[in-house]
Amino acid sequence: MAVKLQPLEVLYCPVCSLPAEYCEFGPDFEKCKPWLIKNAPELYPDLVKGENKWSWMCIFLHSSGTTSDVKKDEEVKRLPGGKVKKKEKPEVIVEKIVRNKRKCVTIIKGLDMFGIKLSDASKKLGKKFASGASVVKGPTEKDQIDVQGDIMYDLAEFITETWQNVPESAIYFIEDGRKVPAMG
Amino acid sequence: MFKKFTPEEVTGQNQVKASVQRKIRQSIADEYPDLEPLLEDMLPKKAPLIVAKCQNHINLVVVNNVPLFFNVRDGPYMPTLRLLHQYPGIMKMFRVDRGAIKFVLAGANIMCPGLTSAGGALDEEVSADAPVAIMAEGKQHALAIGYTKMSAQDIKSINKGIGVDNMHYLNDGLWKTLHLD
Numbered sequence: 001m002a003v004k005l006q007p008l009e010v011l012y013c014p015v016c017s018l019p020a021e022y023c024e025f026g027p028d029f030e031k032c033k034p035w036l037i038k039n040a041p042e043l044y045p046d047l048v049k050g051e052n053k054w055s056w057m058c059i060f061l062h063s064s065g066t067t068s069d070v071k072k073d074e075e076v077k078r079l080p081g082g083k084v085k086k087k088e089k090p091e092v093i094v095e096k097i098v099r100n101k102r103k104c105v106t107i108i109k110g111l112d113m114f115g116i117k118l119s120d121a122s123k124k125l126g127k128k129f130a131s132g133a134s135v136v137k138g139p140t141e142k143d144q145i146d147v148q149g150d151i152m153y154d155l156a157e158f159i160t161e162t163w164q165n166v167p168e169s170a171i172y173f174i175e176d177g178r179k180v181p182a183m184g
Numbered sequence: 185m186f187k188k189f190t191p192e193e194v195t196g197q198n199q200v201k202a203s204v205q206r207k208i209r210q211s212i213a214d215e216y217p218d219l220e221p222l223l224e225d226m227l228p229k230k231a232p233l234i235v236a237k238c239q240n241h242i243n244l245v246v247v248n249n250v251p252l253f254f255n256v257r258d259g260p261y262m263p264t265l266r267l268l269h270q271y272p273g274i275m276k277m278f279r280v281d282r283g284a285i286k287f288v289l290a291g292a293n294i295m296c297p298g299l300t301s302a303g304g305a306l307d308e309e310v311s312a313d314a315p316v317a318i319m320a321e322g323k324q325h326a327l328a329i330g331y332t333k334m335s336a337q338d339i340k341s342i343n344k345g346i347g348v349d350n351m352h353y354l355n356d357g358l359w360k361t362l363h364l365d
Contacts, residue, residue, distance in 0.1 A: 007270035010325060018354050019325045025289050
């Protein structure tokens with residue numbers, strides 16, 4: 001072919017990332033509407049006609065609020081089937097696994113949910129407890145930190161001290177297969 | 185296929201040998217002749233071509249951190265939807281009726297009746313086991329990329345069951361993967 005094809009510009013909705021014409025089938029059509037009315041009115045003539053007055057007012061009134069709404073929504077992951085996955089409550093779970101009867105490994109899960117870099121955390125833990133600490137891919141696609149040795153006794157304190165944004169109430173120990181809060 | 189795809193599923197990224205690079209380029213050119221003059225821009229010989237291996241035998245062809253093509257095992261290379269939207273003419277097209285859009289966007293395979301009904305359309309030349317773009321009634325952009333299970337003739341005559349396997353659709357994991365690094 002002699003003629004080079006030119007790339008086509010496609011209008012993507014910034015809210016749901018779909019091409020504008022598919023917004024109506026997207027995860028959250030309502031959220032897209034203000035943007036659509038502004039940028040692609042020809043695709044949804046009904047929308048503009050019916051809601052023109054309203055939406056403009058809404059945009060005007062909520063212009064500051066909508067942006068934060070959108071951000072929040074992105075965090076809520078959608079499971080297939082339209083169900084909304086609830087955001088997991090951030091918590092740190094500490095578990096001890098005994099190997100060779102007298103040696104153990106302490107596993108810390110969930111630190112990443114507090115926005116902590118796991119590689120940094122493992123380094124700090126290793127330094128504090130003078131032992132090997134490594135970031136390990138967990139069974140459920142979640143990264144965890146393995147620290148050699150039984151360090152459960154002052155781990156909770158260490159975590160709350162090093163990372164101020166982790167409340168002690170969010171730290172749980174797993175003892176005999178049961179979740180026990182670290183407090184008290 | 186890419187329903188739950190995340191960048192974490194990439195098990196390894198390799199910059200491939202020049203010979204493999206040539207082979208990929210050749211097979212893409214064979215599959216999409218219209219794309220051939222563009223391949224030089226799309227897959228520049230200079231820029232490193234990376235093949236990302238993912239679970240379920242999926243390979244992604246990645247250039248400059250942007251996934252452009254994918255294939256399964258040794259199957260034909262298919263463009264990602266973002267690429268297809270830019271060059272809509274390169275693939276054979278099927279069109280589904282409006283009622284099917286919802287299901288296709290949820291990852292369902294494309295059933296024959298959705299293609300043969302009033303809102304649907306078939307490219308009659310398409311044989312079985314070929315990549316096709318899935319368009320939708322009243323829309324101008326593709327909403328999915330599929331892999332035919334039977335030929336267009338069969339879809340018409342049998343008119344039952346799965347006609348096209350849904351490989352990649354709007355808002356699936358691959359769609360959300362804008363960059364791989």
